[in-house]
Amino acid sequence: MRRRAAQLLLLSICIAASGCAAPRPWVAPFEREALADPLMSFSRNALMDKHRQHVFDVREGGRGATDGGGGGCGCN
Amino acid sequence: MAATEAMRAPLRAGVRGGFTAVLLLACVVGFAATLPEDLAELMYHSYDGGGVQVTGPALSLRKSFASDFSASATHYVDSISSASIDVVTSASPYTERREELGVGLDWVQGDSLMSVGYIRSEESDYESDTWALSVAQDFFGGMSTLTLGYVRGDDLVSRVDTDFEDEVERNNYQLSWSQVLTSRIVASLDYEAILETGFLNNPYRSARILGAQIPERYPRARNSHTVALRGIGMVAEATSLELGYRWYRDTWQVQAHTLEAAAARRITPRLSAELTYRYTTQDAASFYADDFDAEFEFMARDKELSTFDSHTLGARLTWDFGARLGPLSRSSVSLGYDLIRFDYDDFTDIRNGELYGFDSHVFQVWFGGWF
Numbered sequence: 001m002r003r004r005a006a007q008l009l010l011l012s013i014c015i016a017a018s019g020c021a022a023p024r025p026w027v028a029p030f031e032r033e034a035l036a037d038p039l040m041s042f043s044r045n046a047l048m049d050k051h052r053q054h055v056f057d058v059r060e061g062g063r064g065a066t067d068g069g070g071g072g073c074g075c076n
Numbered sequence: 077m078a079a080t081e082a083m084r085a086p087l088r089a090g091v092r093g094g095f096t097a098v099l100l101l102a103c104v105v106g107f108a109a110t111l112p113e114d115l116a117e118l119m120y121h122s123y124d125g126g127g128v129q130v131t132g133p134a135l136s137l138r139k140s141f142a143s144d145f146s147a148s149a150t151h152y153v154d155s156i157s158s159a160s161i162d163v164v165t166s167a168s169p170y171t172e173r174r175e176e177l178g179v180g181l182d183w184v185q186g187d188s189l190m191s192v193g194y195i196r197s198e199e200s201d202y203e204s205d206t207w208a209l210s211v212a213q214d215f216f217g218g219m220s221t222l223t224l225g226y227v228r229g230d231d232l233v234s235r236v237d238t239d240f241e242d243e244v245e246r247n248n249y250q251l252s253w254s255q256v257l258t259s260r261i262v263a264s265l266d267y268e269a270i271l272e273t274g275f276l277n278n279p280y281r282s283a284r285i286l287g288a289q290i291p292e293r294y295p296r297a298r299n300s301h302t303v304a305l306r307g308i309g310m311v312a313e314a315t316s317l318e319l320g321y322r323w324y325r326d327t328w329q330v331q332a333h334t335l336e337a338a339a340a341r342r343i344t345p346r347l348s349a350e351l352t353y354r355y356t357t358q359d360a361a362s363f364y365a366d367d368f369d370a371e372f373e374f375m376a377r378d379k380e381l382s383t384f385d386s387h388t389l390g391a392r393l394t395w396d397f398g399a400r401l402g403p404l405s406r407s408s409v410s411l412g413y414d415l416i417r418f419d420y421d422d423f424t425d426i427r428n429g430e431l432y433g434f435d436s437h438v439f440q441v442w443f444g445g446w447f
Contacts, residue, residue: 023216023219024216024217025216025217025218025219026219027219027256027258027259029217031259032256032259034259034260034310035256035259035260035262037310037314037316039310039314039315039316039340039341039342039348040262040308040309040310040316041308042262042264042306042308042318044340044350044394045392045394045410045412045442045444047117047119047134047136047150047442048119048392048410048412048440048442051119051121051134051152051440052390052412052414052438052440055123055414055416055436055438056354056356058380059380059418060332060356060358060380060386061324061326061328061330061332061358061361061380061381062300062302062322062324062330062332062334062356062358063270063300063302063324064248064268064269064270064300064302064324065250065266065267065268065302065303065304065322066266066304066322
């Protein structure tokens with residue numbers, strides 16, 4: 001009975017400890033060649049993308065959750 | 077507009093609660109972040125559509141110093157010549173110039189990248205001061221990145237022909253989670269809440285009541301939520317495919333859905349090509365009408381608040397010179413073009429009574445040098 005209680009305690013500690021540990025990277029550094037390619041960037045040219053987004057922002061009601069921040073414009 | 081006011085309190089409470097939770101998350105230990113590269117950029121941009129031409133240069137310079145810091149400065153100019161449908165049906169065509177000057181500072185510390193920025197924008201009847209603060213934190217060996225951002229804007233709205241002046245305050249709260257899913261796929265989930273108060277309409281634009289024009293009347297508050305989900309993957313050798321969806325909703329009952337797709341391919345080691353498609357559909361604001369049949373507290377006839385669909389087809393070519401050019405270790409040129417089509421469902425051209433629509437052409441020529 002005491003042995004079973006000890007096993008349960010050990011199991012509880014293991015579960016609790018594993019819950020606290022940070023997940024290990026599942027893509028190792030040597031497997032990240034494709035991820036490092038500039039073609040894999042969401043914005044491959046920040047200045048061009050900012051201007052393009054500004055064109056949409058001043059002509060649509062929707063805005064936000066993009067990279068195109070910036071000053072006001074009353075463009076009509 | 078009572079519903080609009082009633083929606084503001086829960087939105088603010090939700091933003092505050094979510095922000096606190098994310099700040100707590102940001103305490104988790106992660107891994108090293110990196111500063112942006114040292115880069116000098118020069119761009120010429122041109123927009124032509126719907127009777128509006130906007131052209132101008134943009135300059136940007138970024139330089140790192142003291143191993144942990146990077147400073148940037150950007151100068152952006154819009155030279156505007158407008159004979160848009162709003163202008164030709166209620167005023168006279170005009171020209172004006174908008175200048176924007178921005179400065180920024182980035183600081184990398186271990187696994188965190190902290191950024192502050194300021195942008196000043198000036199035109200003859202609109203001035204804007206914008207401050208931005210963000211923190212990006214890498215987790216799990218660079219597999220995940222959490223970014224928190226806050227943007228504060230103070231604008232001054234005026235008219236060139238009267239002494240009218242009013243103000244706008246903007247507060248943006250941004251939250252972004254970027255995740256490496258596999259060795260060839262990355263996803264990003266972004267959220268932004270924008271809270272605006274003040275004079276939010278254009279002081280020149282008119283609404284219509286049974287065909288007669290009167291000045292527009294807008295609520296003095298607008299709060300919005302935007303959620304965007306994007307994914308990008310290396311689908312073949314030197315070929316990436318990006319897909320994205322954005323949902324927008326605000327307290328003026330404007331709702332928009334945006335779909336984006338982009339395919340990028342390295343054709344040769346120095347030449348890359350990119351094709352993009354973007355679709356947006358939007359529902360009108362609750363106080364929008366092409367022609368009101370009676371007078372209401374709030375009235376708008378801004379086609380940006382109407383019901384419309386928009387399609388954009390774009391292409392971009394980038395040529396990397398590779399070798400050293402003077403003080404530059406590497407340099408590159410990009411050419412970009414977008415064709416944008418807008419079709420309005422409830423905005424008529426009052427010159428002929430037909431539903432309005434127009435095509436726009438956007439050109440960009442960009443040069444960048446790394447040093």
